Amino acid sequence: xxxxxxxxxxxxxxxxxxxxxxxxxxxxxxxxxxxxxxxxxxxxxxxxxxxxxxxxxxxxxxxxx
Amino acid sequence: xxxxxxxxxxxxxxxxxxxxxxxxxxxxxxxxxxxxxxxxxxxxxxxxxxxxxxxxxxxxxxxxxxxxxxxxxxxxxxxxxxxxxxxxxxxxxxxxxxxxxxxxxxxxxxxxxxxxxxxxxxxxxxxxxxxxxxxxxxxxxxxxxxxxxxxxxxxxxxxxxxxxxxxxxxxxxxxxxxxxxxxxxxxxxxxxxxxxxxxxxxxxxxxxxxxxxxxxxxxxxxxxxxxxxxxxxxxxxxxxxxxxxxxxxxxxxxxxxxxxxxxxxxxxxxxxxxxxxxxxxxxxxxxxxxxxxxxxxxxxxxxxxxxxxxxxxxxxxxxxxxxxxxxxxxxxxxxxxxxxxxxxxxxxxxxxxxxxxxxxxxxxxxxxxxxxxxxxxxxxxxxxxxxxxxxxxxxxxxxxxxxxxxxxxxxxxxxxxxxxxxxxxxxxxxxxxxxxxxxxxxxxxxxxxxxxxxxxxxxxxxxxxxxxxxxxxxxxxxxxxxxxxxxxxxxxxxxxxxxxxxxxxxxxxxxxxxxxxxxxxxxxxxxxxxxxxxxxxxxxxxxxxxxxxxxxxxxxxxxxxxxxxxxxxxxxxxxxxxxxxxxxxxxxxxxxxxxxxxxxxxxxxxxxxxxxxxxxxxxxxxxxxxxxxxxxxxxxxxxxxxxxxxxxxxxxxxxxxxxxxxxxxxxxxxxxxxxxxxxxxxxxxxxxxxxxxxxxxxxxxxxxxxxx
Numbered sequence: 218x219x220x221x222x223x224x225x226x227x228x229x230x231x232x233x234x235x236x237x238x239x240x241x242x243x244x245x246x247x248x249x250x251x252x253x254x255x256x257x258x259x260x261x262x263x264x265x266x267x268x269x270x271x272x273x274x275x276x277x278x279x280x281x282x
Numbered sequence: 283x284x285x286x287x288x289x290x291x292x293x294x295x296x297x298x299x300x301x302x303x304x305x306x307x308x309x310x311x312x313x314x315x316x317x318x319x320x321x322x323x324x325x326x327x328x329x330x331x332x333x334x335x336x337x338x339x340x341x342x343x344x345x346x347x348x349x350x351x352x353x354x355x356x357x358x359x360x361x362x363x364x365x366x367x368x369x370x371x372x373x374x375x376x377x378x379x380x381x382x383x384x385x386x387x388x389x390x391x392x393x394x395x396x397x398x399x400x401x402x403x404x405x406x407x408x409x410x411x412x413x414x415x416x417x418x419x420x421x422x423x424x425x426x427x428x429x430x431x432x433x434x435x436x437x438x439x440x441x442x443x444x445x446x447x448x449x450x451x452x453x454x455x456x457x458x459x460x461x462x463x464x465x466x467x468x469x470x471x472x473x474x475x476x477x478x479x480x481x482x483x484x485x486x487x488x489x490x491x492x493x494x495x496x497x498x499x500x501x502x503x504x505x506x507x508x509x510x511x512x513x514x515x516x517x518x519x520x521x522x523x524x525x526x527x528x529x530x531x532x533x534x535x536x537x538x539x540x541x542x543x544x545x546x547x548x549x550x551x552x553x554x555x556x557x558x559x560x561x562x563x564x565x566x567x568x569x570x571x572x573x574x575x576x577x578x579x580x581x582x583x584x585x586x587x588x589x590x591x592x593x594x595x596x597x598x599x600x601x602x603x604x605x606x607x608x609x610x611x612x613x614x615x616x617x618x619x620x621x622x623x624x625x626x627x628x629x630x631x632x633x634x635x636x637x638x639x640x641x642x643x644x645x646x647x648x649x650x651x652x653x654x655x656x657x658x659x660x661x662x663x664x665x666x667x668x669x670x671x672x673x674x675x676x677x678x679x680x681x682x683x684x685x686x687x688x689x690x691x692x693x694x695x696x697x698x699x700x701x702x703x704x705x706x707x708x709x710x711x712x713x714x715x716x717x718x719x720x721x722x723x724x725x726x727x728x729x730x731x732x733x734x735x736x737x738x739x740x741x742x743x744x745x746x747x748x749x750x751x752x753x754x755x756x757x758x759x760x761x762x763x764x765x766x767x768x769x770x771x772x773x774x775x776x777x778x779x780x781x782x783x784x785x786x787x788x789x790x791x792x793x794x795x796x797x798x799x800x801x802x803x804x805x806x807x808x809x810x811x812x813x814x815x816x817x818x819x820x821x822x823x824x825x826x827x828x829x830x831x832x833x834x835x836x837x838x839x840x841x842x843x844x845x846x847x848x849x850x851x852x853x854x855x856x857x858x859x860x861x862x863x864x865x866x867x868x869x870x871x872x873x874x875x876x877x878x879x880x881x882x883x884x885x886x887x888x889x890x891x892x893x894x895x896x897x898x899x900x901x902x903x904x905x906x907x908x909x910x911x912x913x914x915x916x917x918x919x920x921x922x923x924x925x926x927x928x929x930x931x932x933x934x935x936x937x938x939x940x941x942x943x944x945x946x947x948x949x950x951x952x953x954x955x956x957x958x959x960x961x962x963x964x965x966x967x968x969x970x971x972x973x974x975x976x977x978x979x980x981x982x983x984x985x986x987x988x989x990x
Contacts, residue, residue: 227433230441233437233440233441251523251524252524254521261456263455263459264456267452267456
């Protein structure tokens with residue numbers, strides 16, 4: 218993972234960019250899951266959502282380099 | 283439970299203990315969650331090597347709330363506000379890097395605009411504005427000596443604030459969440475059960491005016507509470523978000539049905555008062571099938587679906603009964619009143635059916651995509667009140683900034699920062715002067731605790747674990763106080779003062795002189811915010827704003843009479859409800875102001891709805907050109923009278939409505955317009971309504987006359 222990312226020649230922490238991207242991805246997944254009714258099959262939706270976020274964030278950090 | 287505790291006494295004690303424990307448990311749960319969020323944020327911020335972990339930690343305290351959904355909703359808007367504030371700070375610094383006066387002016391204006399925007403919203407959107415101002419200040423002020431550093435400062439503050447928001451959102455969502463969704467569901471059920479119960483109870487005939495006013499207040503509160511809850515819950519729960527439009531539709535139909543219901547009962551009451559018992563009792567007989575249809579246990583959900591066929595059957599029965607009941611009347615005036623009432627009643631049944639239908643479809647296990655009609659809840663905002671908040675905050679910032687520049691005070695930035703936070707945070711509370719003083723006391727004691735903690739405890743400990751043990755007890759005191767009703771603001775001040783003055787960072791600096799100087803600067807900033815609330819009192823809760831809101835409410839009739847028709851029904855109802863609930867929240871129940879407000883609200887609701895229905899009828903069928911000018915004149919004079927009520931306008935409006943009725947009578951096939959006009963005329967002639975003060979023969983002594 219790049220430590221810093223240049224946004225218009227300004228160096229931004231790579232982690233922050235990843236984080237925001239992961240958040241957007243989570244928002245999308247959450248919306249889909251809500252539409253489909255996936256959360257009815259899950260015991261603790263917030264915990265599930267947190268786990269999904271960790272997966273997404275981790276995957277972004279691992280694969281985007 | 284009774285088997286375990288045979289005596290009633292033991293059971294009572296047990297209940298008390300359980301009740302107390304439950305209350306205590308929720309307090310301690312809040313404290314635990316906030317502490318976890320606070321220290322987890324601090325630890326992460328230190329791990330990430332952020333320059334000011336204390337900013338992140340302070341953020342968790344500002345966001346702390348008992349309800350999980352609230353935290354998420356707040357966090358979302360705070361995130362938006364933070365990003366906007368950081369962007370503004372970069373822009374302002376970039377525009378005036380060399381001009382400290384212009385820089386301070388621009389910054390003050392931005393903070394003022396944010397404080398003003400915060401007063402426009404009554405849910406968490408206002409926090410976005412507060413945070414927008416606060417972030418701009420914390421980004422821009424520290425780099426005032428070093429403008430090129432603004433970007434780094436913005437990124438660092440943004441990371442810190444977002445980290446704080448995220449951690450506290452996560453902790454509140456995952457650790458023993460208390461769900462707003464359940465509150466929303468309960469509120470919707472209560473609203474449904476209460477309204478249908480009231481309708482069922484009212485089939486007996488007339489309801490005293492006082493009961494009517496109370497019911498109206500309750501309906502208004504219910505509608506606005508539901509909307510507020512809905513706008514928060516959608517952040518908590520993906521399913522609630524998918525149903526959000528249904529919920530809105532449910533609420534809109536509730537407002538429509540409750541307005542028709544009230545018009546109907548005012549009509550019956552008026553007939554009774556005018557000793558026209560025959561017409562009144564015939565109407566009540568026509569009404570009876572609704573009572574029968576509702577005569578079953580009422581609950582939202584599956585119960586609501588059972589009600590639907592019964593209501594449809596009642597509607598058919600009533601349609602059939604209209605002709606037979608009408609035939610029993612002989613007097614032309616009775617027939618006229620009966621026709622008016624019958625059309626109102628049929629409208630009400632249709633709306634009730636639609637409302638129950640919406641309630642039933644809310645419970646459907648699957649969301650029917652796109653079937654819900656798009657509706658909005660419009661707010662009645664007062665831009666002048668927001669302007670005052672903007673002016674006050676800008677002025678405070680400018681005065682502090684001037685003092686800072688002229689005195690070359692090294693810690694002036696601390697003072698400015700604190701003033702920003704508190705001027706924004708408390709601009710929306712009804713009594714900010716008192717609140718700010720209480721917070722300031724709490725802040726002072728929190729800083730004293732911070733002094734003890736920092737110089738007697740933190741100097742002895744090593745490592746983050748021990749730091750947690752040293753800091754937690756002091757912070758917990760403030761958090762417990764935040765949860766008690768009396769000390770809530772004192773506790774908030776304590777927790778913020780404590781967390782902020784400690785200024786925990788990776789390499790902690792122990793400098794008593796700096797500590798005390800900083801404390802003095804922060805108190806000056808807080809004091810400036812408090813003084814500003816005294817010098818320019820907030821519009822919220824003042825008689826002046828109330829007068830404006832009443833005028834706005836009356837202006838709703840003009841809206842009903844003249845605004846373009848598409849979507850007007852919803853717009854009229856939602857703005858009305860929002861305005862009434864605002865004023866109700868700001869007045870003492872039972873005071874002259876509050877009574878005048880309700881009296882006006884009832885008149886406006888009734889007349890406005892009748893005018894909208896009439897205009898719909900006019901648009902649906904062609905109105906002969908010879909008739910249309912009279913109807914337009916009636917609409918116009920009514921609008922003018924409600925905008926500026928006086929005896930002259932009253933006479934004009936009354937005469938115009940009478941002329942319109944007469945000319946409708948002269949045109950064949952326009953009888954459907956007559957019902958609406960009759961309703962308006964009866965509302966105008968009602969001797970018990972607020973309009974009585976403008977009637978030519980009435981004495982002008984009632985206190986209600988002073989209200990407008």
